[in-house]
Amino acid sequence: MDVTSSSPNTTRSSNGAGWLSAREMHILETICDTFFPALTPPAGASPARASYYQSKASDLHLALLIAETLGQENEESQADFHRLLTLFQNPATGLLLAGQARPFSDLPLERREKYLRAMAHSPLAQLRQGYQVLKRLSGFLFFATPDPQGRNPTWEALDYQPAEPPPPVARPLKPYEIKQDTVLECDAVVIGSGAGGGVVAGELALAGKNVIVLEKGGYHSEADFSLQEAQSMSDLYLKRGSLTSRDVGVSILAGSTLGGGTIVNWDTSFRTPPDILSEWEETSGLKDVFTGTSLQESFAAVEQRISINTENSAHNRQNQLLFDGARTLGYHVDSLRRNAIGCEQRCGTCGFGCRYGCKQSTLKTYLQDAYEHGARILVDCSAERVLIEQGKAVGVKASVHEHTTGKNYQVTIHARTVVVAAGSLHSPAVLLRSGLTNSHIGRHLHLHPxxxxxxxxxxxxxxxxxxxxxxxxxxxxxxxxxxxxxxxxxxxxxxxxxxxxxxxxxxxxxxxxxxxxxxxxxxxxxxxxxxxxxxxxxxxxxxxxxxxxxxxxxxxxxxxxxxxxxxxxxxxxxxxxxxxxxxxxxxxxxxxxxxxxxxxxxxxxxxxxxxxxxxxxxxAHQMGTCRMGKDPAQSVTDAHSQVHGVQGLFVCDGSVFPAASGVNPMLSIMGLAHQAAQYIKQ
Structure with missing residues (x-):
């Protein structure tokens, strides 16, 4: 069973737990209660500690939470999970993994633990994959899911205190509302609002262009970031934070909200190192695109707009330990530059959105610039395909989910310029759905494992x-x-x-x-x-x-x-x-x-x-699937991030990297997007 893509629809409705039979739910409950059974507390344990050990998965309805989570997956993923649960009921599997020819649910706890360990260590890749799906979901939900009072019953024993959000503030912008099937006109439509799309939208709007931004995720700001781990993963990340490679071998974190990854990243702001830029120039065959002065000028402009500095890089205990340990060994160590200002709360929730407004995301900067200069911003909007006529991009076909009614509306945007900035996972998908056949679309994916x-x-x-x-x-x-x-x-x-x-x-x-x-x-x-x-x-x-x-x-x-x-x-x-x-x-x-x-x-x-x-x-870094290059036979985009063979169609995100950046890629994306925007303005 794999969890490999975001929902086909922006808001695929959950089937709840009804997609599993009563028998399957019983199996899942038994699995969860094997990972988390009621245990005898240590002698002399405090009430909180005793409760921690005595709590079991079924007390938290863990199987139901897993079923509801997977109920939002597509039919193929659910079919894989059905097969996985069927495997657990096969006596032959019990004999192979636990030494007893009995279904998993009929085994005693000690044998069930042996069964799960055997899955985890199995030479069969499918068994290891199934184990990881179950273990990761149950482990996350058991420790992250709050009760109706907003607290998880394990937190007291763990000495975990979630951050208390400040009083709410007004939302800084208002997305454009779609209440029916709609046709819109603009100069440029930008698909995606993160490090690439946000920069391009802001730059074009400031230049007087009529801009429309399409964001697949919802709109969340310091007015309503919950700072709760479980809720934030659901609200702000692709696949609610459960996105993986097909074989579940890599867990992938990618932002899916207005502002994209700049909302949930950890503020680290490296320029692309000079030796990497030189390598990119050689790989791509593009002279001066990466090593010329224009990219450095774009870096400087972005750094100023998003307030990159080291004054807001005070080390927490973890970072101080890395710093001190490396220095003791004589290793290189330094402080990071971050795009944050006034970060005095040091709340520890950068990955859940900055409720204090300190993080200078594209939502706080370039998207706000775009909005104040007339840009229309559509959220919960999935770009289905780019409209291409006679070798020119002429617009985008998209759909918007309206939450109050639960309806989906078709939106057609006519534009002279289309900028795809949906990230290295979704940008190639948009191009492929648009009928483009360049063999390099989607290839050369780098992930910084x-x-x-x-x-x-x-x-x-x-x-x-x-x-x-x-x-x-x-x-x-x-x-x-x-x-x-x-x-x-x-x-x-x-x-x-x-x-x-x-x-x-x-x-x-x-x-x-x-x-x-x-x-x-x-x-x-x-x-x-x-x-x-x-x-x-x-x-x-x-x-x-x-x-x-x-x-x-x-x-x-x-x-x-x-x-x-x-x-x-x-x-x-x-x-x-x-x-x-x-x-x-x-x-x-x-x-x-x-x-x-x-x-x-x-x-x-x-x-x-x-x-x-x-x-x-x-x-947490995805790069390279629409890479830049001089030769259309070896790349997807040209020196200006324009797709080879399609006038007016640009890609402006990490997918244009000729190879991995080797550093946290936010500033690399923003610098290249800013450079491309100067050309697009013309």
Whole structure:
């Protein structure tokens, strides 16, 4: 069962749990109660701690939440899940995985745990895939879903305090309302409102152009960001945060709201490094596009508009640990530049939208500029295809979902210029649905595959508090030429930790999560040489095929080893990977065995596997599926981001990168979009 694309319709209605039979619901409930059974509390446990251990999945209606979540998927994904649940009821599978020829629901808890571990470690990719779907969904929902009072019953024991939002403020703009099938006219229509689309829309509107912006997601601002992890993932991310590659091997985070990824990213603002720009120039055959003065001028203009600085990069405890540990080892380490101003609350919820208005997203900057200069902004609007006549783009066919009535309306926009800025997953989908046949559309997908090493510390770290990402190390950015990895720090809230932490048994997992406040997590963000591809499913929606290459896995492995060393240099008592099989090392082992303990741990990381669904791999960066180049036989867009062979059709987002950027790509996208906008204005 895969979760690979956003819903075919902007707001695919949920079937609730009714798409599962009573028998299937019973199986799912048993699975959830195996991941999360009622456990005997430790002796002398406080009431909150006792409740934490005694809570079971069915107390939280976890199976129902999973069924309702998957009820929003398409028919193919649901059919895969039906098959997965059928497998659980086959006695032969019970014999293979648990040593007893009985259906999963009829096995005792100890055997059911063995069954799930066998799935997680199976040589059969489909079994590992099915396990990860179940484990990730249940882990996220168990620790993230609030009760009617807005709190999850585990949070007190975990010492987790969600951020309290400030009083609401007025919404800064009003989307254009569609109440019927509609035809609109404009100079330029921009599909997408994130780092690329937002910049282009603002630049064109400021130049006096009549602009329409189409955003697939909804409109959320500091007036209504909930700052709740479960709600925010549903409101602000593609696929409610559950998007993955086809084989579930990579979990993909991508913004889907007005302002796109700039609403939910962690504010990190790198210019594309000069050596990467030189490589892009050579790869693309485009002279001066990447290495000339115009792109640097665009970077400077964007940096000024979105207020990039280091004054708002105060380190939280996690970032300080990375900084101190790297410095102790003599590794490069520095503070990040961020597009935030007045960030004094340090609330720890950058990934859920900035309720304080400190993050200078496109919603706060370029889209506001566009709106104030007459641009019309349509939300909950899915661009179906670009209208092309005689080699020219003449408009867009789209549909809008109207929430109050639940109706969908067709919208046709006539325009002389069409800018596709729907991101590296949806931009190629739009072009393919429009009938374009360039063989490179959707190819050359880069994801910056990322994994983590966690460190447990004697004192509390509270990884959900403070500035989420403010320190980085580039010590290993050039392991092989321009390829290597950065070490950074991610946000860490209960749901994400529940999804990512390895499950070895119900009690082990619960005990591990109980120490969450003592956890610090370092990410290994690789610049990938390997590539994937985006194609269309039967609904015309993107499907992501990507397997981390052997070359890139070696960089992940190198990074895991180095991140562990930085943790111990910073004072960690233990480090652990997020592999399905346990890889961990304690300070006691180091003190006892020294270098031999390091060698054992290094071998353990490699032996326990980096393959698909053996190691959890994330991506928050998608690039390269409509890459720029001089030769139409080797690329999709030209020096001005215009699609080869179609006048007036431009792509302005991370999909135009000739290869991976090697740094968090927001500023790279914005700079290239700003550069293209100067040409489009003409």
């Amino acid at each position: 990322t994994t983590t090493i966690a460190g447990h510390y004697p004192d509390k770290v509270y990884p959900w508090q403070g500035v989420m990402q403010s320190a980085y190390s580039d010590e290993f950015g050039h392991l092989h030429g321009n390829y290597g990895y950065k070490l950074e720090v991610p946000p860490a809230h209960p749901g994400l930790l529940g999804m990512g932490s390895a499950w070895h048994s119900a009690r082990d997992y619960r005990e591990s999560m109980e120490k969450m406040a003592h956890l610090a997590t370092f990410i290994i963000l690789t610049r990938d040489k390997g590539e994937g591809q985006v194609t269309l499913d039967s609904h015309g929606e993107p499907v992501i095929d990507y397997v981390t290459s052997v070359f890139d896995r070696q960089h992940l492995l190198h990074g895991m080893r180095q991140a562990a060393r930085i943790h111990f240099a910073a004072g960690a008592s233990e480090v652990v990977s997020i592999q399905s099989k346990r890889s961990q090392l304690s300070r006691q082992q180091l003190d006892t065995s020294g270098e031999r303990a390091w060698k054992t741990f290094d071998r353990q990381l490699e032996r326990n596997g980096l393959g698909v669904n053996r190691l959890i791999v994330y991506s």
